[in-house]
Amino acid sequence: MAGIVASQIALAVVLVGLGAVLLSLARQIGVLHERTAPVGGLLQKVRQADLIDLDAVRVSTAAGAEKSLRSIAEGQPLALLFVAERCPICKSLLPNYEEVLRRAGFAPFVVGDRASTTALAQLAASQGVANDRILAAPELAAALQVLQTPTLALLDREGGVLQKTRLKGPGHLLSVASI
Helix, strand or coil: CHHHHHHHHHHHHHHHHHHHHHHHHHHHHHHHHHHHCCCCHHHCCCCCCCECCCCCCEEEECCCCEEEHHHHHCCCCEEEEECCCCCHHHHHHCCCHHHHHHHCCCEEEEECCCCCHHHHHHHHHHHCCCHHHEEECHHHHHHCCCCCCCEEEEECCCCEEEEEEECCCHHHHHHHHCC
16 A cells, blocks of 8 residues: 555656646747747838948947947948847857957947847946947848847948848858858
8 A cells, every 4th residue: 555655656746847847848948939039020021121321320339329330330341240138149159259250351240139228238248248349220130131140241341231141159150251
């Protein structure tokens, strides 16, 4: 009789454990669903621009300055890395994105997923990125149809879109930047 009671208790413990595993898997599915959702889901019908007017597009830096995209480019082709604050892949790219893209001849900038300069400054501080390298430019994300992060957009000196790629990790950044 004691063996039956012990086996039923063990069965109950196993069922509770399986329930906990099921709940954690459901949570992970929810996180993955949220992570792969489009950044600009309502912007899907906007036509992707082949040429961005660098003088017309205004961006805010995490340092609080508002400038035109041409003035921050300093005459170089632009590399715009669109990231989200909670994206683990984005965070893995930030430590060496600037060095990689400078070697490829681009002026590298990070475009945050929020227009708040306070949130961008916090992202910059947490990832060791200079405040003048993090931008808020929602209209730029809309013009380039950036729907998921991390996305790298390479623009020439005149604002022509050379390439737009959704990155899969640091190794992918290296291969895209070596073009």
